[in-house]
Amino acid sequence: MTVMDMPQLDTTFSALSDGTRRAIVARLADGEAPLSELAEPFDMSLTAVSKHLRVLSDAGLVEIEKRGRTRHCRLRGAPIKEAVDWLSKYEGFWIDRFDALARHLAKEDKD
Amino acid sequence: MTVMDMPQLDTTFSALSDGTRRAIVARLADGEAPLSELAEPFDMSLTAVSKHLRVLSDAGLVEIEKRGRTRHCRLRGAPIKEAVDWLSKYEGFWIDRFDALARHLAKEDKD
DNA sequence: CCTTTACTCAACCTGATGGTTGACTATAAT
DNA sequence: ATTATAGTCAACCATCAGGTTGAGTAAAGG
Numbered sequence: 001m002t003v004m005d006m007p008q009l010d011t012t013f014s015a016l017s018d019g020t021r022r023a024i025v026a027r028l029a030d031g032e033a034p035l036s037e038l039a040e041p042f043d044m045s046l047t048a049v050s051k052h053l054r055v056l057s058d059a060g061l062v063e064i065e066k067r068g069r070t071r072h073c074r075l076r077g078a079p080i081k082e083a084v085d086w087l088s089k090y091e092g093f094w095i096d097r098f099d100a101l102a103r104h105l106a107k108e109d110k111d
Numbered sequence: 112m113t114v115m116d117m118p119q120l121d122t123t124f125s126a127l128s129d130g131t132r133r134a135i136v137a138r139l140a141d142g143e144a145p146l147s148e149l150a151e152p153f154d155m156s157l158t159a160v161s162k163h164l165r166v167l168s169d170a171g172l173v174e175i176e177k178r179g180r181t182r183h184c185r186l187r188g189a190p191i192k193e194a195v196d197w198l199s200k201y202e203g204f205w206i207d208r209f210d211a212l213a214r215h216l217a218k219e220d221k222d
Numbered sequence: 223c224c225t226t227t228a229c230t231c232a233a234c235c236t237g238a239t240g241g242t243t244g245a246c247t248a249t250a251a252t
Numbered sequence: 253a254t255t256a257t258a259g260t261c262a263a264c265c266a267t268c269a270g271g272t273t274g275a276g277t278a279a280a281g282g
Contacts, residue, residue: 006130006133010128010130011128012128013124013127013128016120016198017122017124018121019117019118019121022117026200026201029204074204075204077201077202077203080198080202080204081202083202084195084198086133087127087194087198088195090137090186091188091191091194091195092188093140093185093186093187093188
């Protein structure tokens, strides 16, 4: 299973690469909210925020439930966990090239 | 400090939203490599891979060192760590709405 | 019933992304 | 000196992303 075969990560990282969407995620961590409330802090049209929510929803990061005339949104952790799992394999890297060599040799040792 | 004020996360997540670039990151975890070696597994021009490396470099995820006529690339963990730090705050979320309510009340309790 | 609220949808614009090719530069090898 | 290697650069193209506006729909409230 190569990295290329994880298209879910494409959409997750892509969704989180926008500050507006990260702000929405952060807001939803405090509890679910309807779209209009989520849109309120932002200096953009409701349509624009609705599009952002759509992106988050398509990525599986947010669940949107139709309730009367409002749409209530809440956070889903699963894709985020998947992203953390992938990232965690690489967060320990630092610049020193000799260290990189050491890691390389250590890995060959295990093979 | 709001989420919007972290433009580094924009470039980090954006850089990682492409499968080719994630594959490069994964490859570099095994040790540094020149561009031509990095490009070899991919069915695209060297120019295209060079552009991907440029994106990773601009995001601070990869360091490129000019050495003779080759460019040697190695991974940098710092931006990845920052991404993990941000994500970790949200990976625990699941779907149950009552749980979201509980978290919300717990947070109000602390305020 | 009529109006307001909370959206959605379609069309449009602009700029960024991901890829190509062809020409070029610089280092290394013969 | 010539050639091959490693990579950059500029131009181009198609598609996508983030925003807008204007019109339309569906539920709630007077």
